[in-house]
Amino acid sequence: MRGPTAKAFKQGFLRSFLLSLKSCRTGDMSLQERKRAVRSSADAAMATARGGGAIWPRALLASSSSSPSSSSWPGLLLNAAKVKTTRCKSTARRCCRPKRSSSEMIARRLVRKRTKILRGMVPGGELLDSVSLLREAMDYVVHLRAQVAVLRRVSNAMHHMAATSYLTGLDLSRLAQGLLHRVCN
Amino acid sequence: MDGSRAGGGSGGDYISSLLNSSPMLDFGVLGGAPALDGAGDCLDRFCGDPGFAERAARLSSFNGQRFASGLLGMPPPAPGAEFGGGSREASSVSDPGSAMKDANAKKRKAPAAKGKAKDPSVSTSGQAGEQSESDAKRCKAGDAEKKVTTAVKPKAEQTGSDSSVEDGEQKKGKGKNGKPVEPPKDYVHVRARRGQATDSHSLAERVRRERISQRMKFLQDLVPGCNKVIGKALMLDEIINYVQSLQRQVEFLSMKLATVNPLDFSNLPTLLHKDMFQACGPSASSVFSLESSSSAFPFSDQGDVFQSFVPNSMESQCTLNQLDLALSQTTNAQYGFQDGTASTNLQQQVRNYWEDDLQSVFHVDNGQSHDNGASAESFHGDLQAGQMKMEF
Numbered sequence: 001m002r003g004p005t006a007k008a009f010k011q012g013f014l015r016s017f018l019l020s021l022k023s024c025r026t027g028d029m030s031l032q033e034r035k036r037a038v039r040s041s042a043d044a045a046m047a048t049a050r051g052g053g054a055i056w057p058r059a060l061l062a063s064s065s066s067s068p069s070s071s072s073w074p075g076l077l078l079n080a081a082k083v084k085t086t087r088c089k090s091t092a093r094r095c096c097r098p099k100r101s102s103s104e105m106i107a108r109r110l111v112r113k114r115t116k117i118l119r120g121m122v123p124g125g126e127l128l129d130s131v132s133l134l135r136e137a138m139d140y141v142v143h144l145r146a147q148v149a150v151l152r153r154v155s156n157a158m159h160h161m162a163a164t165s166y167l168t169g170l171d172l173s174r175l176a177q178g179l180l181h182r183v184c185n
Numbered sequence: 186m187d188g189s190r191a192g193g194g195s196g197g198d199y200i201s202s203l204l205n206s207s208p209m210l211d212f213g214v215l216g217g218a219p220a221l222d223g224a225g226d227c228l229d230r231f232c233g234d235p236g237f238a239e240r241a242a243r244l245s246s247f248n249g250q251r252f253a254s255g256l257l258g259m260p261p262p263a264p265g266a267e268f269g270g271g272s273r274e275a276s277s278v279s280d281p282g283s284a285m286k287d288a289n290a291k292k293r294k295a296p297a298a299k300g301k302a303k304d305p306s307v308s309t310s311g312q313a314g315e316q317s318e319s320d321a322k323r324c325k326a327g328d329a330e331k332k333v334t335t336a337v338k339p340k341a342e343q344t345g346s347d348s349s350v351e352d353g354e355q356k357k358g359k360g361k362n363g364k365p366v367e368p369p370k371d372y373v374h375v376r377a378r379r380g381q382a383t384d385s386h387s388l389a390e391r392v393r394r395e396r397i398s399q400r401m402k403f404l405q406d407l408v409p410g411c412n413k414v415i416g417k418a419l420m421l422d423e424i425i426n427y428v429q430s431l432q433r434q435v436e437f438l439s440m441k442l443a444t445v446n447p448l449d450f451s452n453l454p455t456l457l458h459k460d461m462f463q464a465c466g467p468s469a470s471s472v473f474s475l476e477s478s479s480s481a482f483p484f485s486d487q488g489d490v491f492q493s494f495v496p497n498s499m500e501s502q503c504t505l506n507q508l509d510l511a512l513s514q515t516t517n518a519q520y521g522f523q524d525g526t527a528s529t530n531l532q533q534q535v536r537n538y539w540e541d542d543l544q545s546v547f548h549v550d551n552g553q554s555h556d557n558g559a560s561a562e563s564f565h566g567d568l569q570a571g572q573m574k575m576e577f
Contacts, residue, residue, distance in 0.1 A: 031440075031443055031444070035436075035439050035440045038442045039435065039439040042439055043435075064407060082501060102334045105416050106418075107416075107418060109419060114425060115421065118424065118425055118428070121425065131393060131396050133399055134397060134400035134404060137404065138403055138404055140428070144435070147435060148438065151442070152438055153441065154442065155438050157440045159445055
């Protein structure tokens with residue numbers, strides 16, 4: 001995902017991320033709680049910035065939102081995904097040719113196992129059949145990569161600001177401004 | 186502003202365009218392009234969900250702007266101004282995946298590339314800079330569909346120039362081409378080959394298999410290091426590993442962010458936003474300039490810089506692959522943060538750790554990379570100088 005869409009997504013993600021971080025009170029949390037807050041706001045920001053073109057943002061938002069999600073969202077997700085009814089596997093087996101090597105069956109079993117694992121990792125994957133699952137995984141990977149890039153830069157900037165301000169005692173805003181101007185130019 | 190919305194909508198369109206090989210898209214504009222049934226229908230359905238809208242509105246109430254409408258998939262058609270000339274450069278904001286795709290596109294456009302037939306219409310449409318990735322995918326979709334020798338509803342740009350079968354596979358499907366063109370139809374026209382089973386189950390099964398293999402090919406481009414692997418199970422393995430490593434990176438980075446104390450973003454957002462909107466993509470000339478003050482950023486950012494600077498896509502892909510590996514290893518090691526104070530020695534530890542890891546990575550990479558141009562050496566030299574200036 002590169003070109004104009006990448007930058008737009010990163011900008012939207014950054015904005016949502018910083019806003020959500022600003023809104024939560026991180027002053028009196030422990031480290032673990034802070035990390036969880038950062039992680040959940042990053043996920044929420046990623047899902048929000050992604051929009052409505054895929055299934056995983058809604059599943060991600062639903063799993064991370066504190067309020068109990070409406071019971072209808074799985075059904076709505078199914079509708080939105082246009083999930084074709086997964087073909088009954090037993091029917092398929094019956095219709096296929098009877099001769100089938102055991103190696104083929106082993107391969108199939110491996111693929112099925114891995115597909116199950118992938119389903120668990122991609123949010124909202126449990127509702128999808130394997131075809132759409134691959135598409136969702138593609139989309140998810142692309143946006144995860146962008147999220148990692150933005151998070152890395154933000155954390156580097158924050159650490160640098162914190163470190164230098166700690167050392168020199170300068171005003172944080174002026175420091176950040178100078179830093180970023182140096183970076184842009 | 187419009188950025189996120191266009192990004193969201195056109196992100197979905199991006200993937201849809203990869204899969205459906207639809208004609209020219211303007212990535213910056215549309216969220217519900219009628220040509221893409223998948224994205225369009227999804228967005229329609231999403232519009233109809235009150236729960237999601239409410240949740241999105243809650244989340245976007247921070248901003249108070251037009252997130253909600255954007256999430257409902259109706260972006261106003263004016264984000265073009267934001268995507269300045271620089272952002273159109275597919276190579277500038279790049280990653281190894283897209284660089285690979287570009288390389289693949291070029292390879293495929295070469296007449297002798299793996300015996301695949303050249304697709305003239307795709308190459309002409311490839312003139313537009315921002316379409317280069319989608320063209321790479323369209324090339325690939327075209328190649329994947331070359332198994333179709335007869336098509337009921339052919340897309341002119343793909344099957345018109347179809348001249349050779351890609352390989353000797355028996356599979357033959359029509360699904361991908363037919364479906365996006367005719368959204369309301371739910372069935373696909375598949376012609377069985379001689380000697381193949383003709384009952385509906387096996388035909389549909391074949392279509393499904395075709396679709397899966399096409400998507401696996403796309404995923405192969407996305408996941409670094411997957412092109413050497415053949416076979417569904419192994420590729421799924423790679424994909425799973427990659428997703429896991431990315432998620433672990435997110436965990437690690439959020440932990441790292443949590444160690445910043447005080448975690449105040451009051452000054453950062455406005456400055457970062459100004460910077461983000463002004464920066465028009467890293468240009469090779471301005472990325473590297475030595476700074477006399479202490480090193481600005483840890484060397485893990487080498488990964489991002491690398492991909493924009495190194496012209497050779499293979500090289501950057503190898504590097505980023507190993508970088509990802511290195512980072513995932515460091516992720517596991519760094520989980521032992523127990524105190525929350527952002528002491529400078531902690532950051533220095535982190536920096537040193539990454540520096541050592543990255544030094545080893547680059548040593549290995551310099552040894553292994555087959556197309557090791559001068560850029561890699563200059564990188565190494567810059568690394569050892571110890572001061573980098575990162576462009577945001």
